[in-house]
Amino acid sequence: MLQPQDTAVTTLGPCTIPSPLRLGRQPEAGVPPFVSDTARVRFRVECDPACPAEPDVFFEKAGPRERLFFDPRRVRAAIVTCGGLCPGLNNVIRSAFLELHYNYGVPEVLGLRYGYAGLNPAVAEPPLRLTPELVDTIHEEGGTVLGTSRGPQPVEVMVDFLASRGIDLLLCVGGDGTLRGARSIAEEVLRRGLKIAVVGVPKTIDNDVMYVERTFGMQTAVDKAREVLDAAHNEAKSAYNGVGLVKVMGRDAGFIAAMATLASQEVNFTLIPEVPLVLDGPRGFLETLRRRLIARHHAVVVVAEGVGRELLAGEPVETDASGNPKPPDIGPFLKNRIVQHMRKYGVPVDVKYFDPSYLIRSVPANSDDAIFCDALARHAVHAAMAGKTNVVVGLWNGVFTLVPIPLAVSGKKHVDPAGPLWKSVLACTGQPPGWT
Numbered sequence: 177m178l179q180p181q182d183t184a185v186t187t188l189g190p191c192t193i194p195s196p197l198r199l200g201r202q203p204e205a206g207v208p209p210f211v212s213d214t215a216r217v218r219f220r221v222e223c224d225p226a227c228p229a230e231p232d233v234f235f236e237k238a239g240p241r242e243r244l245f246f247d248p249r250r251v252r253a254a255i256v257t258c259g260g261l262c263p264g265l266n267n268v269i270r271s272a273f274l275e276l277h278y279n280y281g282v283p284e285v286l287g288l289r290y291g292y293a294g295l296n297p298a299v300a301e302p303p304l305r306l307t308p309e310l311v312d313t314i315h316e317e318g319g320t321v322l323g324t325s326r327g328p329q330p331v332e333v334m335v336d337f338l339a340s341r342g343i344d345l346l347l348c349v350g351g352d353g354t355l356r357g358a359r360s361i362a363e364e365v366l367r368r369g370l371k372i373a374v375v376g377v378p379k380t381i382d383n384d385v386m387y388v389e390r391t392f393g394m395q396t397a398v399d400k401a402r403e404v405l406d407a408a409h410n411e412a413k414s415a416y417n418g419v420g421l422v423k424v425m426g427r428d429a430g431f432i433a434a435m436a437t438l439a440s441q442e443v444n445f446t447l448i449p450e451v452p453l454v455l456d457g458p459r460g461f462l463e464t465l466r467r468r469l470i471a472r473h474h475a476v477v478v479v480a481e482g483v484g485r486e487l488l489a490g491e492p493v494e495t496d497a498s499g500n501p502k503p504p505d506i507g508p509f510l511k512n513r514i515v516q517h518m519r520k521y522g523v524p525v526d527v528k529y530f531d532p533s534y535l536i537r538s539v540p541a542n543s544d545d546a547i548f549c550d551a552l553a554r555h556a557v558h559a560a561m562a563g564k565t566n567v568v569v570g571l572w573n574g575v576f577t578l579v580p581i582p583l584a585v586s587g588k589k590h591v592d593p594a595g596p597l598w599k600s601v602l603a604c605t606g607q608p609p610g611w612t
């Protein structure tokens with residue numbers, strides 16, 4: 177159970193430097209333009225009284241502080257992007273640079289190359305010095321202009337790098353692995369008594385970061401996934417007993433599959449890792465699909481890549497360089513089982529299999545994500561300039577928060593099979609709540 181002290185944010189020291197921020201408008205009378213450290217956001221899922229969220233816990237509110245820990249004129253900042261691609265990485269780099277450069281007047285912002293490898297001189301490409309020209313149009317492109325990577329680097333080496341380069345603040349843009357790395361760096365920095373702020377920006381199309389309502393890139397990925405679902409629907413309904421089978425990313429959490437289902441409204445079966453898949457038996461998936469084909473002659477099925485690990489138990493389990501499990505390929509497996517099952521019962525079937533894979537995460541951010549990335553990046557800069565460290569910018573009930581990284585990596589966020597998102601998916605697809 178979350179305790180109030182868990183949400184306390186670490187600060188490098190007292191904030192004594194007046195902020196040079198010009199917010200572009202005069203504050204309304206009596207309304208300070210700056211956010212105080214005592215401004216809190218209540219942590220509760222208001223729309224779902226059944227949610228076990230703790231009612232009396234508050235997160236510190238993100239936003240510009242009136243007094244800073246760092247003197248902006250002397251700051252050297254650095255940005256690193258890690259893990260899998262995600263729409264909006266370049267937006268975050270651009271907006272963080274612009275905030276640091278123009279609003280705070282920070283003279284030097286470095287872009288570290290290829291993830292945490294960029295902090296290890298033994299393997300690193302030299303950092304890029306960011307300029308207005310360099311970031312000018314990067315938001316129009318997918319991917320990350322800095323490069324990214326998976327795989328560990330020794331924390332002592334990374335902190336040596338930061339100290340020897342005189343870097344005062346490090347923005348780590350990534351998912352839960354990146355945040356674990358950021359936590360190690362921040363803790364090693366504090367152990368050595370250094371004054372380097374480490375602030376995370378929550379990236380992942382999987383949307384599985386705890387205590388963060390939404391990670392950037394997810395909405396764009398859902399947009400792309402929805403296009404594929406609509407295509408699968410067109411294919412399926414144009415064939416006699418057509419099945420459009422779509423596999424989307426999501427190794428532990430089914431947010432993309434669930435949300436793309438709601439966006440498309442054309443899906444009949446949404447399979448996510450949070451709801452165990454049973455293939456056989458009268459109430460299993462295959463028989464339910466057979467009944468649907470007999471009744472309606474077409475179906476759309478979306479399956480998240482992390483589904484059915486138990487079904488594929490015999491398959492070799494691989495991990496990526498960061499130690500994340502790479503699930504055996506559920507897509508072709510499911511296609512074969514559908515074909516075999518229908519053949520067994522003499523039901524003709526025409527399965528069209530779609531694997532959009534990297535297509536949904538390598539595209540530029542949509543408008544919604546672009547605006548979100550801009551806000552996240554600016555909030556990360558505000559937090560770092562105020563000396564906040566070991567913290568990630570979050571969003572909760574529409575308000576930007578500062579979430580201590582140890583809390584954010586204490587677990588992974590999942591689709592709640594009893595929650596409103598999954599209930600909406602069930603209502604939209606008409607599928608049973610579980611497979612038995």
Ligand SMILES: Nc1ncnc2c1ncn2[C@@H]1O[C@H](COP(=O)(O)OP(=O)(O)O)[C@@H](O)[C@H]1O
Pocket residue numbers: 258259260291292293325326327328329350351352353354355356357358360379380497498500
């Ligand atoms: N427990 C950990 N401690 C330190 N670094 C980690 C840890 N887990 C992952 N990392 C590093 O963070 C980076 C990104 O992690 P990864 O899991 O690949 O992507 P993501 O951040 O998107 O989850 C990699 O360089 C990885 O080695």
Ligand SMILES: O=P(O)(O)OC[C@H]1O[C@](O)(COP(=O)(O)O)[C@@H](O)[C@@H]1O
Pocket residue numbers: 259260261262351352353379380381382425426427481496537
């Ligand atoms: O092929 P890669 O680069 O390992 O990426 C695959 C993984 O990346 C993701 O898209 C996102 O993962 P991260 O954001 O944690 O990097 C997962 O859904 C997927 O399993």
